[in-house]
Amino acid sequence: MSTFIQLHLLTAYAPSNLNRDDLGRPKTAKMGNSNRLRISSQSLKRAWRTSEYFYQSLSDNIGIRSRRFARELVYKPMVEQGIVDKIAKESAIKIAEQFGKLKKEKTPKDPLDNLDIEQLVHISNDEQRAIAQLVEQLINEKRVPTDDEVKLLRKQNSSIDIALFGRMLADSPSFSVEAACQVSHALGVSSVTIEDDFFTAVDDLNNKDVDAGSAHLGERAFASALFYTYICISRDLLLENLNGDEALVEKTLKALTESATKVAPLGLQNSFASRAYTSYLLIEKGTQQPRSLAVAYFKAICSEDLVNDAITRLEQQLDKFDKVYGQCADSRYVLNTETGTGTLTDALDFVVQK
Template sequence: MSRFAQLHLLTAYPPANLNRDDLGRPKTAMMGGAQRLRISSQSLKRAWRTSELFQQSLRGHLGVRTKEMGREIYKDLVNKGVKEKDAKAWAIAIAGIFGKAKKEDKKNKDPLHMLDIEQLAHFSPEEREAISALCDKLAERGDGPENDELNLLRKHHSAADIALFGRMLASDPGYNTEAAAQVAHAISVHKVTVEDDFFTAVDDLNNGEEDVGAGHMGETEFAAGLFYQYICVDRELLKNNLGGDEALADKALAALTESAATIAPTGKQNSFASRARASYILAEVGDQQPRSLSVAFLKPVNGADILEQSVTSLDKTVSAMDKAYGACADKREVMNLVSGKGGLREIIDCITE
């Protein structure tokens, strides 16, 4: 099996605000001296990981990312007859294995706030099962967890999302998982100008006799773009992260590929209906050092048919790199809506073979 799988996608979005910055504007970046639209890798991975497609394809092999596992442990212990005081102490001890517990704040009116941990932690199905089993054991014997029992919570897991996107627990590096998938920020192949949409809302019960104005006025910002997206997966690392389960690794690769091609970030979807599917996908597999093809778009694309021009620019860049460095992949597969060539099934087969 070739070690690396790479995906290069072109996806066009109509006017949208898929991924906002702290001011509510679409995220942007400067590239090639021009402002581009940007969708962060965090936004993309969140959309894929929580999609119905991902959930169905990898059912039973997905983790839960939360700061509030201590609350779940506390409720489980109380439901099993443990006194509230003991349940709190034991829940803090168990959740504390995965992150530093929050300090008690007497001004905080939430009586369970100290059960939360400081950072988000990604819990695998196996770890959640181990926690539940430990709660059963503690409730039965009526005593708190011992160090050896807490250490047993460290499990080899089959969480495909953790295997793909990694996990970092600063409190205990032993629980870290190196991400097998590297996801670039998607960036528009052309320069953009973020525009303002001034809108009003009408009060249905206002007959206009006294106040003829709108019931509400607001402003939102948007832009449209054709995005280049790059993903690189270390297939060997993915399989190792999943305990050597090659079949599960292939399922994870297939779900990631289909999600990247068909799942859009959910930002402002109700306002813009900005759902889209990739118009072009280039899949590459091989043991060669991976590389992005973003250099194809250092010079912003412009003109009447930016999709066709972008495909041409990608093709030229692939050929130029192969000529300069030797073949940069052992096998390639293309899906191109412009020419009608290929399909998603062929892309997935290439990535998982």
């Protein structure tokens, strides 16, 4: 049986626009009979995996996600070392094709655009090292790589972001990695009204006797919510994805948990300073089938004590599932800033204990 780690978080954000839709407005979702504010799981995962909590202890085990890696890791280093443009481009193309289909634009804006692949690909740190070693050899020998040399995909993986969030390679499925971590979209527990902020900017050098008007007019949408976020991690799959490195698994679990409780997406941070710590964290561990507690919020909360009422709803839903299905976890840890229960240090210790 697999061991699952489940994180349930309640995080409050003041008026902000953390994650925008195609019109620049805060993302929403219909839940129950009302609209809720939403932060996409993609936005959350990027904020976490690029946070200082990952890089402080895991900088040697973080991959890159890019379409432009061939121009940056192959073409530019070769040209900078005096390799002729034709050899550098052919080398970049041959290496890029191992990771995805090349873009084929008849009239590219940049001549190097055709060295890029069509879709983002996650490249592990092991693969980055292999690319760097090959490029160094090609520079020394002033040549294009052979077909065997460009087989740079690696099944062995020590990149924690790939181990957590997976990798899909349609053309090379044997090198795909199943994600060990599933992340929900964060959803507001109450109904939402999106408001608009109309603002102006004044030119400091205006001559007020002649021109007292604004130099710029703008509008930004914003909203506020207490978000419920659910994270489910297969500890066994994470260990498998990281080649059985238990120490790396523990570092990864701690970095993910601390990031999830402290790190916000970067959307319009300079305009709203929308940084927040989680008010409530429930960690569950066990071999039981995982389940979200989002059903607690299908009826929107409307109260003056939103945080405490949301915590009560979540804990009541927890008890309901336990009563009907039996104990849904072997062990639990609660961090509650409203009551002063628990500490982050103890939560991080708990999340890595077997």
